[in-house]
Amino acid sequence: AQSVTQLGSHVSVSEGALVLLRCNYSSSVPPYLFWYVQYPNQGLQLLLKYTTGATLVKGINGFEAEFKKSETSFHLTKPSAHMSDAAEYFCAVSASGGSEKLVFGKGTKLTVNP
Amino acid sequence: ETGVTQSPTHLIKTRGQQVTLRCSSQSGHNTVSWYQQALGQGPQFIFQYYREEENGRGNFPPRFSGLQFPNYSSELNVNALELDDSALYLCASSLDPKSYGYTFGSGTRLTVV
Numbered sequence: 476a477q478s479v480t481q482l483g484s485h486v487s488v489s490e491g492a493l494v495l496l497r498c499n500y501s502s503s504v505p506p507y508l509f510w511y512v513q514y515p516n517q518g519l520q521l522l523l524k525y526t527t528g529a530t531l532v533k534g535i536n537g538f539e540a541e542f543k544k545s546e547t548s549f550h551l552t553k554p555s556a557h558m559s560d561a562a563e564y565f566c567a568v569s570a571s572g573g574s575e576k577l578v579f580g581k582g583t584k585l586t587v588n589p
Numbered sequence: 590e591t592g593v594t595q596s597p598t599h600l601i602k603t604r605g606q607q608v609t610l611r612c613s614s615q616s617g618h619n620t621v622s623w624y625q626q627a628l629g630q631g632p633q634f635i636f637q638y639y640r641e642e643e644n645g646r647g648n649f650p651p652r653f654s655g656l657q658f659p660n661y662s663s664e665l666n667v668n669a670l671e672l673d674d675s676a677l678y679l680c681a682s683s684l685d686p687k688s689y690g691y692t693f694g695s696g697t698r699l700t701v702v
Contacts, residue, residue: 479631509690518593518679518693519632526687565631575686576622576645579631 477502477568481580489588494553496583498540498566501547508549509567509577510540519565525549536560561587593618593694595680601700602670610665610697612680620686621663623655626677626696638663667699675701 482497500506507526511519523534530542540551549566563584567577594613602608614621620639624632634647638657652668661682667674677698681691 507687511693516695518695519681520693521690524690567631569686575620575683576634576637576647577624577632577681577691578634579624581629581631 477506477570477578479566479568479578479580481564481566481583483583484581485584485586487586487588488556490558491555494538494551494556494560494585496551496564496566496585498549498551498580499547500549500566500568502568502570504570507569507575508540508542509569510534510538510549510551511565511567511579513563513565513582515562522551522564556585556587558587558589561585593680593682593692595678595694595697597697598695599698599700601702604670604672604701606670607666607668608670608699610667610678610680610699612663612665612682612694614661614663614680614682615692618682618684618692619661620683621657621661622681622683622691623663623665624679624681625649626679627673628676632679635665670701672701675699 478501480499509524510522523532525542533539563582565582566580622637623635626632637645641657654666657663677696679696680694683691
């Protein structure tokens, strides 16, 4: 079974500051890992995903995440926050074999202050 | 490429009623999943269809049922609505989830009163 824990339901940063959103996962098999972003009253947009291979994954809008198996983590970072990054971010895991259903964390709401 | 389209966008129903939500998957996507997102929570997996067959189900009661049609569009049906069914219902489609992940629609906001 898979599960995801996102540390911090709310994160606030200043414009231009580093964004760090934390995600830890639990999986009994090698995981596939995802970060999605949700803007108000909208669906989910895929930011990036890790399946196999390189552990540092680059996504859209300048975001990246690093898969660390030893720490069971997949933290999302962006060097410099922009006002348009304000949204809710969800980390998700799926099993690499069998069902491809996504198991989501509870989300982290990112606020960017001017 | 039109993306995933869901209808209606908003819906208000009375407890005990039945509801059907619709999803048009992205062109060529043969896999469709449905998720329930309660307020302030992450999405929860309801079920998935692949080429018209259900091939995965989450921890939801049988009154949640679905269909996938030959054109890969899909319906989610909920019978005997309860107040706790109030949520955003998200449809996601994919050609190959392991390779490409899922494309999500904007959802249907269901309110049960």
